[in-house]
């Protein structure tokens with residue numbers, strides 16, 4: 024475990040819930056001993072992995088949780104992240120880590136770009152439907168809501184309890200940096216350019232994320248066709264579940280787990296459907312999917328370390 028400002032501190036003082044574990048003190052990256060390390064998770068602010076990665080041993084397998092290697096087009100990266108990409112050659116090597124969609128590529132990768140939380144919750148339902156040409160590529164509208172942990176642990180006035188308690192507000196309305204990430208995945212599935220309308224919302228809960236997707240079905244396609252296709256796509260998957268009948272996905276039913284629950288509903292407007300997916304933004308939307316990816320890269324059982332059930336209530 025490395026740190027920056029907290030380097031040198033005891034593990035249990037930084038993460039008091041793990042005080043019973045006999046873990047070494049946090050160290051600065053420059054002082055870390057990589058001699059006996061096979062793989063690392065980089066959980067650094069955007070732009071930082073690009074800097075430190077060149078100083079890491081070449082043979083290390085890396086799952087990067089930041090956005091540094093998610094966008095294949097480095098010009099698009101520069102546009103959304105405000106600086107030129109600092110490791111374009113590694114960007115070419117990186118594999119996008121949406122596990123259920125790109126499993127074979129991830130298995131053989133050295134560097135995996137773990138997806139963002141919103142893009143995970145959106146692409147898991149939409150990529151199979153687009154690949155099967157069951158929905159139209161225009162008029163995809165997504166309304167998403169995230170718990171506050173999505174903003175990280177850094178103190179920001181806008182995220183103080185008194186600013187957000189018992190409320191919800193939209194942000195990133197003019198454009199959120201997850202838009203190009205989602206459009207990249209959907210466009211690859213469609214083999215043509217897909218654009219989306221996307222509005223994220225900050226909701227006063229610690230963990231959890233819901234994406235509600237309003238789509239137009241291809242001519243002759245029914246909601247039952249969408250349901251059956253998602254059902255068969257995710258039939259054997261341990262972590263992606265299509266709920267039965269009219270059961271509505273709740274964030275409360277996935278929090279603390281690596282599950283994505285989803286379902287498909289009729290819209291009142293003929294020809295349209297509403298798809299809802301939920302994840303824990305910190306697990307399937309971040310660290311759980313990262314562990315799933317590293318398991319694949321290391322040839323371990325994909326569910327290793329992830330077989331725990333959601334915390335309820």
Ligand SMILES: NC(=O)C1=CN([C@@H]2O[C@H](COP(=O)(O)OP(=O)(O)OC[C@H]3O[C@@H](n4cnc5c(N)ncnc54)[C@H](OP(=O)(O)O)[C@@H]3O)[C@@H](O)[C@H]2O)C=CC1
Pocket residue numbers: 025026027028029030052065066067068069071088089090138139140172173174175176177304305308309
């Ligand atoms: N929160 C979420 O829902 C999701 C987050 N992510 C991504 O995961 C990453 C981490 O997120 P999160 O844990 O929430 O962020 P935090 O801001 O809470 O943590 C950032 C960590 O990086 C360390 N750090 C900061 N600057 C440096 C540096 N220059 N060199 C070395 N270490 C540094 C910090 O150490 P110290 O505290 O000691 O300074 C801290 O441990 C981000 O890239 C984020 O985009 C991905 C998906 C979901």
Ligand SMILES: CC(=O)N[C@@H](CCC(=O)OP(=O)(O)O)C(=O)O
Pocket residue numbers: 088089090138139140141169170171172173174175223225304308309
């Ligand atoms: C609530 C909140 O602020 N959420 C973050 C997304 C967090 C996340 O998981 O995405 P990254 O991995 O790309 O950081 C945001 O909107 O920027």
